[in-house]
Amino acid sequence: MKIADNIFMFDGIGNSSNIYLIDNQLLIDTGLGVSFEKIIGNIKGAGLQPENIKIILNTHCHYDHIGGNHLFKKLTNAEIYASEFDAENIETGKNTFCEFFGNNFVSSQFNRKLKDGEIIKTENYSFKIICTPGHTKGSICLYESEKKILISGDTLFSDSVGRTDLSGGNEIELINSLKKLQKLDIELLLPGHGNIKKDGINELIKNMINFLE
Numbered sequence: 091m092k093i094a095d096n097i098f099m100f101d102g103i104g105n106s107s108n109i110y111l112i113d114n115q116l117l118i119d120t121g122l123g124v125s126f127e128k129i130i131g132n133i134k135g136a137g138l139q140p141e142n143i144k145i146i147l148n149t150h151c152h153y154d155h156i157g158g159n160h161l162f163k164k165l166t167n168a169e170i171y172a173s174e175f176d177a178e179n180i181e182t183g184k185n186t187f188c189e190f191f192g193n194n195f196v197s198s199q200f201n202r203k204l205k206d207g208e209i210i211k212t213e214n215y216s217f218k219i220i221c222t223p224g225h226t227k228g229s230i231c232l233y234e235s236e237k238k239i240l241i242s243g244d245t246l247f248s249d250s251v252g253r254t255d256l257s258g259g260n261e262i263e264l265i266n267s268l269k270k271l272q273k274l275d276i277e278l279l280l281p282g283h284g285n286i287k288k289d290g291i292n293e294l295i296k297n298m299i300n301f302l303e
């Protein structure tokens with residue numbers, strides 16, 4: 091499904107995360123990997139070339155976001171990026187909850203540990219990495235200041251926030267992360283699960299902070 095110019099969403103089938111493809115270059119999260127063939131079919135169906143993906147960026151280490159890494163890596167040889175704080179988990183499978191999702195972990199070569207404030211550029215977009223710990227230690231959001239787009243992983247959904255009761259989770263950190271997001275001007279929210287959101291995003295963040303505090 092086309093979300094914006096050169097941004098497509100291939101939505102989470104079952105427990106899989108949403109998968110976003112930007113400029114046919116940057117893939118945000120890879121889902122569980124169980125419906126990989128179907129997702130590849132959908133990418134091709136949208137007129138895109140999956141083999142041209144250059145970067146696989148994981149918003150955090152949970153298996154429902156990284157399970158397809160090895161499959162996309164094999165097809166594309168793209169580089170895998172994620173926060174420096176979730177990198178080890180993504181490489182080793184530790185704290186990814188792959189058993190909970192009923193899958194065997196397959197390791198992929200990890201390429202780049204991201205730090206707060208780094209910029210990831212594609213043909214038409216420039217995303218800033220914002221470290222937003224809380225759901226996991228290494229949860230990150232990506233913000234496009236010119237286009238006012240936030241890709242939020244499991245930090246923020248269209249009507250709720252990510253859980254903080256799993257390993258690496260911390261509610262106080264999540265509140266502080268939401269306060270960071272509150273300062274941004276956001277017109278389009280692309281979360282890790284569920285629907286995208288177009289209006290009232292700053293109001294949503296405010297309500298979530300009030301709810302948690």
Ligand SMILES: [Zn+2]
Pocket residue numbers: 150152225244252
């Ligand atoms: Zn998660």
